[in-house]
Amino acid sequence: MPFWTSPLSEPKRQHRFILRIPSLIDLSTDHSYQEYLARTITKPSYTITETPHKFLGNTYYYPGTVSWETCTATIVNSLTPDGNKVLYDALSKSGYLFPDEQLQRLVQGDPGTVNKSSALGTLGQVEIDELTGKGEVAGRWKLQNAFITSAKFGDLSYDGDDLLNIDLIFRYDWATYETFTIVAEE
Secondary structure, eight states: OOGGGOTTOOOOOTTOEEEEOTTOEETTTTEEOOEEOEEEEOOOOEEEEEEEEEETTEEEEEEEEEEEOOEEEEEEOOTTTTHHHHHHHHHHHTTOOOHHHHHHHHHTTOOOOOOHHHHHHHHOSEEEEEEOTTSOEEEEEEEETOEEEEEEOOOOOTTOOOOOEEEEEEEOSEEEEEEOOOOOOO
């Protein structure tokens, strides 16, 4: 039976979600940014490559490898915790050395570089919860081995009074999806 004919069922809505990035912390204030004021996020998606095979004048296609696409999020920047600082610290925690630190570390015999192990520890388990109208979790996407590949801190302008946003791109190895039982009221 289609959902629109049942009064106990409702469609999922775009504006009901929560983005969780549990390990992003402002190191100077120890404020955690676990649940973000996210404006938008693209949900996980994948592409399966195809391999053609020609045989007796016909072309047959076979499925190939699975590639998971990046997720892009726009989050609202805040003063406490400071979104700029949190992401700046995350860059350092992922193994990046600023030029003034590189020479010092090189002299000590540790050149350091961004690496997957450190980058994964920077975010923790990134989750996207899809919510019901009552705020219950209906489904949860988990980005496995996620790390940030791009952070854009927004534009400043005297022409507007909009909220300042940060645009993030997450790369991950694969995603899992979990559904939750929703008890309908009669």
